[in-house]
Amino acid sequence: MSDQIKHECGIAIVRLLKPLRYYRDKYDDLLYGFQKLFLLMEKQHNRGQDGAGIGCVKLNTPPGESFMERERDNGRNPIANVVKKVMKDYQKKLNTQIFPEFPETYKKHFPFGGEVLMGHLRYGTSGGYDKSVCQPYFRRSPWPTRNLMLAGNFNMTNVEDLNAKLIARGAHPIFNTDTQTVLEEIGYHLDEEHQRLYHELRDGGTPSDQIAAIISERMDLVSILKQAAEDWDGGYTLAGLIGNGDCFVTRDALGIRPAYYFANDEVVAFASERVALMTIFDQHEGDVKEIAPGSAVVVKGSGELIVGQVREPAPQRASCSFERIYFSRGNDPVIYKERKALGGALSDQIIDAIDDDFAHSVFSFIPNTAETAYYGLMDELRVRRRQQVKNAILDAQAKGPLSDALIDELIMGNWPRGEKIAHKDIKIRTFISQESNRVTLASHVYDITYGQIESGVDNLVCIDDSIVRGTTLKRSILRILARTEPKQIIIASTAPQIRYPDCYGIDMSELGKFIAFQATIELLNETGAADLIREVYRDCLAQAELPAAEMVNHVKRLYEHFETECISNKVAELVTPKNGDWNGEVKVIFQSIENLHQSCPENTGDWYFTGNYPTPGGYAVLNRAFINFYEDREGRSY
Template identity: 60%
Template sequence: MSEQIGHECGIALVRLLKPLAYFQEKYGSPLWGFEKLFLLMEKQHNRGQDGAGVACVKFDMPAGEPYMFRERNTQPNPLDRVIGSVLERYRDLVKAGTVHPEFPDTVKQHFDFGAELYLGHLRYGTSGGYGVSACHPYFRRSSWPTRNLALCGNFNMTNTKELNDSLIAIGQHPIFASDTQAVLEKIGFFLDEEHEDIYRFLRTRELSGQELSRKISEDLDLTRVITRASQKWDGGYAIAGLIGNGDAFVARDPSGIRPLFYFQNDEVVAFASERAPLMTVFDLVLEQVKEVQPGHVVVVKKRGTVSSNPFTAPLPRTSCTFERIYFSRGNDFDIYKERKALGAQLVEQVVKAVNSDWAHTVFSFIPNTAEVAYYGMLSALRQRRRGEVKAAILQASKDGTLTDALLDELIMRNWPKGEKVVSKDIKLRTFIGQEGLRNQLASHVYDITYGSVQPGDYLVCIDDSIVRGTTLRKSILRILARLQPRKIVIVSTAPQIRYPDCYGIDMSEIGKFIAFEAAVALLRRRGQTGLLEEVYALCREEVGRRGTTNHVRRIYEPFTPEEISAEISEMVRPQGIEWKGEIEIIFQTIENLHAAVPTATGDWYFTGRYPTPGGYRVVNQAYVNYYDKHEGRAY
């Protein structure tokens, strides 16, 4: 994607089902579980580079000994820093003779992360700031093991204020930090209640303190805790938690918006936001990795049992399309196929844009994640051209006009040509939250391969999506124009992004979308600005009554997608350059999107059809903010 946007985080959970001595004997390392956690996080580093954190629980520690630990970092390369810091302490303990790896009991006794249960998180900061206090996992501490909670997630809640208000209503004093804090306190409250209910039931049985603690741990019902805590949750979420007694859970939203997968054998249970990392880290085949079902919570008890149960009413499945287009790693088998299909679906529009001039067209991509879609587009273009060549040869054979020169013309000089025209020099992920600096540096992110395009050629470049159009205007089109092509065609594998997201992707300011800017510009040009005020009034009313009608759709209704695309093509033309060639922006159609990605129907950013009531509140509020010239998130 040429424009970096903050988005979904990544989670990993590893629960060993054997003692540390087993892994030392079989794999030569008592830290086998911690190493697997690190690998799962490393294979998902694409999901978050604003912060990283790990937590663990040690089983059966003596009274008075700590048993839960956490390490977090928000400096550059946070995952390397977190893991490096933990392992450096381990090496120091080994060097000092305090820990002996061949004796796992010493590892567990003296090393913080010599544990049986691990949790990891990679963060993109969409709320709560960028400091370490906003970095997952969050902790909620108690002297009772069954009331200790470590929590992390890949989620956004659309109704954080409502969740905090519900905490206030029961007498709590929540800290208005982020939706994670609200969810932590909500789960913590019902975890406390579950603990107290069991405690009151057992305390009349004259059990010893140790036996009482053991029975509470055994009877703790995390499915019931999550069911009660989630009654007012509205958003997309994959949440993972550790309890101090050794229990663990993962929960997924009822629409299946956020992804979540797991693997289990007799040695380990492991969870991750993506399927491919589990396959790579544990050397698995596709069928061994399962998907956590939407609206279900998977509970791993300290005794090793694993159960999956629904915790909320089911909703129609609307998995995030952007996961397939961009966010998830492309080495997943299904995602790879879908991205190739996204490229292939654009062929008809592309061929029309270059007037079928195969001999004078160069096809390329905007690095790095559009590369797979490029292969799909190029493969489909060649297949189409083969059909044309075959028909021409058959006709020439029939007419008796088939010659070597004709074959050269048909095949050698008229074949789809691919080049790596654009290169990415530096990364701007560090500056995602700094709009001014991002814009200032945008013109230096990409460079071109001089000589890859001849003056007068058509140049087609495929990108994952076009959100703001800033990078096109300030960088990509400006440098592509140096090659002096006849026409530049930018092809987006995603449809026009028209509406805000509120379920994990940090794009809630509607006024910054190039498609919205184009629609407003067309309204102004046609003298229809009264519609802007009319929609404003409707949106304010809808927000006030918490309705579920998307009034912003009316902004787009007067225009065809082609008209908006044409306006975008004009808006992104760089200023102050001598090149006078043509620019055309092509977007994927909604129909072709779903044909290429049939398993993910979550398309609200394209269509305005939201899976939860909170989405409609956000889209209307986003327009109100735009009209009132208020910047910031709409939720």
């Protein structure tokens, strides 16, 4: 993705099922669980670089000793920073020989020497960027079953309503982030269940020294989550640790945010990405299970694994298609296949754009994350060319014997040619405040391979994952590619036009910043249809106070005024640099919605492309986003 956007946090849980001594004896490693957590986080570092946090629960801790720990960091390289802090303490105690021999001593003296470990990677979309908003969040109590540590990959669209519900109960919530809101909602029902069980046991004559253990055993997290999630509107994967050793991961009913787990007799582990679990625990694809939409997977303090239904799953799931296009790591076997398919699906449009002239076209990709789609495109172009050659040979044979010269012409000429034109050399940190200087620095992020393009003759086709704002394309990438002096530059996006804001995890909420929206507004003004913009604004205002479930997508009418290709052409015009020595043509090609769904059949969530939001809250966010645009107000719309 040439435009940098914030998105998609990551979660990880490692639940050890054996005594700590087992891992020392089998793997010669007291830090087995902690190291696995660290590796799971590192393998998902693509999911969050604004902060990281870890949490731990120790089972069967004697009264008076700490049983839950947390560490967070929001600096550069936050995963490494968190681990360094923890390991510094570990190494210090190891060097003083406080606990080199026995797991029991290790567990007592090492804060993260527990059996239940959680990690979180943060991309900030709300609440600022200081350490206090890094997850996991922690709700403390001297009763283990009332302690809750929570982390997630999510956004709720109706936080105001959820906070109002808390206030109506008499709570005094801190309006920080939706994480705090969700933490308090789950915590409320956790407290209620604890109190119910406590009074039931006490009034039934259970000895007081047995009550805590029985509460821990009977605590039904699936039921608690079901009550807490009743009014949630959003996309979420939530992970939690309870002080008694119970842990859970739950997922929204539409399956918007991803979640996976695997279990054997040694460990249960959860992650946002399947391939992380496959790699770190040496598992096959079939061993790692997806958490079903609307369900929760719970591991009790006893080690019992429970799968239960929290929300009724939606008739049609709406898993985020951006996970497949860009966000998730591409070494997952299914995602790799889908990204190749996305590249191949662009072949018809690209062949048309170059007028079937493979001989004078060079194919490449930018940025590096588009490389897999590039391979898919090249595979498909070669298939098309082989078919052309086959047909030409058959036609020539029908007219007489084939000569060497004719065979060379048919087979050797006009083949798709791929080159690595742009190399990402180093990420130059654009800390300089002046905008002009940041643009200058960004233009040196990539090095160009010179001498591969025939000046003024060859087409340069570059695959991109998606085009969001078009800013980087205009200010940096097209200027870089123009140094090779091609006849025309064709940017082909594996994603369709991004037309609508996201509110379920991706930080794309300012409608006026999307290049496809900008192009549409320009076209409406140019064609004398600006009245439609004002009309849509009035209609959005008219429904602004309605319940979200009664809102409709008025913004869609703006796009319906033009063919997709017309908007693409205007996008190309808007991103073409206006100064410089190169005078070639820029074309921009976008994936079709149909090809997107054919390439990624299981991840059908496409609201940012189509405006078809899977929950009512999405329409409320869109409505606010358009009002903000029209009134020239910046800021997130949820």
